[in-house]
Amino acid sequence: MNRRYWLAASVLCAVLLGALSIYLYLKATPYQQVIDHGPAPEVQANPYLAAEHFLRKQGLTVRHANGLDVLPSIEPRQHSLLLLGDRSDMTPRQIDQVMNWTRAGGRLLFVAQSLWDEKLGQSSDLLLDRVQLHQLLSKNLKGPPPDSRADSYPRLTKLYLEDEDAPAYAGFDTAFHLEDPNNLAQAWANSAKATHMMQLNHGLGSIIVVTDADLWKTPAIDQYDNAWLLWYLTADTHVTLLFNTDHDNLLTLLLRYFPQALVALIALIGAWFWQVGVRHGPALEPVPRARRQLQEHLRASADFLFRRKGRDHLLHVLQLDILRRVRRRHPGFEQLGIAEQWQVLARLTGQSTRAISQVMSPRPKQRLSSGEFSRQVAHLQILRNTL
Template structure:
């Protein structure tokens, strides 16, 4: 029986070994990479890839959210990429920005407002000053009927000197830039629309783009989009303006109306000083007359009642009564409590129960004014009878 079990066990081990070898020899390893999607940093910053690309090219990149984002930047060594909506810039800020460019600054700005022929404005003071208009490509007279597809995208081509092939850019074909005064010195076009214009402005350069989506995280790696970003900012310290925050009203008031603010503050201080002046003679000091003894006693009792309570006052009266009885009847304090109360009852001519009610310490319960007055009068009668 034991030999049979041993044979079966050996056969099972052989079958298991052969099966394991077969599975191992036919096993195919497959590696899969799971895409977890964009990181939280990329979701919060749609131009994170653009900044990292520029840093990879050896450029210094900084972000700015101030309304005066050009302040503190050296015009000859700085480049600003204005991706935020700049339509909130005031006329003074637009002139300051253009002066910064004129001194050698380099500015790339994304056009946001569409041109309105009725108001003769695009709602963008910077573009209106540059006389650049942005419109829809579909409104052009030679707009094609067949839209661009993924197989045949409508790319924008930028032709450079000494280059045999044009630069291909992925601008949104839905927009078009127009330069009615012919100030542009370079431009890039798609089939029917213009998406990039470059203007010489003093010692600096201004580049106007119909949209900035080609530099977003999901599109900067397409075509030559990243190369254009480097080309416009090469050899410069780059500042990316993703949003602009307005200065608080008090800061603007101090900047543009500092003298008026100082005058208003001085006027307010003078008014406060005028209102604080005493009117009429100063009142004399009150007569330091001594109060009567009754007032002092009443005040002392009120203070003791407020801080010690009714039972504290009654306890003081009981102690005084006990000391008075000891002086007139030596040995009174050494008697038991019951004998003290009986002696007080005989001397005062009152029942022992009344004496016990008056001499027994209270339980801390508040008494009414009437009960408190009667208890005090009862202790006083007992004391007077000794």
């Protein structure tokens, strides 16, 4: 009976399991899902990587540099230098090098990085001041507001070319405006509100100033005619993009992404130092006071007075002790004159008045040598012991 029961239960479980599998198979629907892991590390490290690839596809030779130390190795003719990074630490000497390189036939493109200060008559962008262009905020421009109704794309910058019916459109930041107070620009590109690109001749070369270069970063470069504009400005030249791609160091990354782990590590190191610093073995018992002798106390007191008040004070203390003892043996001693006091001391101690005057007279304010100090102390002790 039990055997038939377990056999029937096993068959029933197998049938139920098979039916469940068939049901799940018929209901399951396969699908594909694309998981976006974000930009690759090389893309995150180089915001102009897409721009470099695009220019190479157009047949241009493109390289990247982190500093102006490569400038002497770049032939100016048929070469474009794009200063796209921060230039706040650019020195006047470096500006001279860049301008001389451009004058020799190079094509220079840089981003205006500072606003013009009307009161100071300059900006903090030395290179922008050298080419005599000013950058202002578009909202501070004077004059009537433009009629944006006649412009289908008022926020886009338009570049008009000869023999072209329609302009090229670029996505510059319209918050900034380039001004040419000396009418030096040979070409420019405007949005409905302001000017965002200017080109000037400089010797055998040319200078292009833009209000920003974000339109050539990933992913903005594939919008509007941004990529085409970059190719147009660098056409028929070798291209060097200069910007800093230094990465955050390990400590900065740890502080940003693993602060708890750093706190735990610091706590662990502190606990290790505490454990290492724990005293091993029994503590030494303090020396019992009963073993200390009077001589030790006297020597310690003398050493303390010697360090704090000097040799003259010790001599003066000995002299006062001698005078106190002689007053007890000769009443009225303090009322005698100095010569008579020396005579009394000579009679009581058996010393000459000359020797007594030498050791009992006030000391001049000059440093005693060690030998002289020892001699004075010995004579005074002889007088005191005699009394």
